[in-house]
Amino acid sequence: MTRSEVRARARWFDLGIGAVLVVLVATGAARWVDTTAQPIVVLQTAGPFVAMGLLGLLVATALLRRWWMLLPVTVAVVVAATIALPDWFAHTSPHAPRDLTVMAVNLSFGMADPDQVADAVRAHDVDVLVATEITPEAEQALGESGLDDWFIEQAGETRPDSFTGTVVYSRFPLTEVTGRDPVDEHTPSLQPEVVVDVSGTPVRLKAVHVMAPLSGETEQWRAGLRALATWRDRQSGDEPTLLAGDFNADEGHPAFRALEAGQQDAHRVAGLGWVRTWPFVDHRMPPYVQLDHLLSRMLTVVEAGQVAIHGTDHGIIWAVYSLPKR
CATH class of the missing domain: 1.20.58 (Methane Monooxygenase Hydroxylase; Chain G, domain 1)
Incomplete structure (x- = not known):
């Protein structure tokens, strides 16, 4: 040459x-x-x-x-x-008390395998479960799988043949404080807000199910994320808070990073790297993006992880928290 x-x-x-x-x-x-x-x-x-x-x-x-x-x-x-x-790189506190375990699952129009959901709840000793896209049939199936015996209270409601139902289950006493909230105007899904009494310490939890950024719906998608940031900002600074569920957004979206500011994403704190919770079922592509999150304030992350199950295109996410010292 x-x-x-x-x-x-x-x-x-x-x-x-x-x-x-x-x-x-x-x-x-x-x-x-x-x-x-x-x-x-x-x-x-x-x-x-x-x-x-x-x-x-x-x-x-x-x-x-x-x-x-x-x-x-x-x-x-x-x-x-x-x-x-x-x-x-993990920044958890593995030796802190394991006071509260929270799990979130998108049931995909109620099609998630109820036995596998119940097994995940028991395996991780879950105290609070946020279930989005829950139908009456899915609620009944979860109960028959043992969750009626595991949890003592619940808030929210199911919706037949719809992705808009959301239920929060709890092993601790809870009070639903959901009302007509402008935060929820940008999504058709229920986003119940509850106060969970964790051994005398109130933890305010907001279930999340933001619209997917599909063609023609991205304005509502971003507005939903910004509304949740407004919810975060109006909370008392001395009360532990949690946002849990399907955000339909990840770290690559500026609106999500703005919402995340001042809070801890449990899976990032746990140093799990490239977390992928979507898509799992009936998709040709492998999971590649984290759409489901647990964002907390005034809680210490002890451990976090995820579980893949049949019937839903979302992975289950969970985290263990330690309450602030009193």
């Missing part, structure tokens, strides 16, 4: 590396664009793929010995690492 041919091939390598870098950086930069344009909203969930793509590009650039292209690629990798790596 002549010297001119070698230079020409090197230029093509550089152009290819540069094109891939631009695409990956542009995709990653979407996380800072607060928009309701549905293609961008979907693109904002691609953060983990961007990070993996940049790492692969770094390796390819080094193997091809395109040294001058290595600098911009390395800079992009460092930026991606500063965003992704904190999620892989």
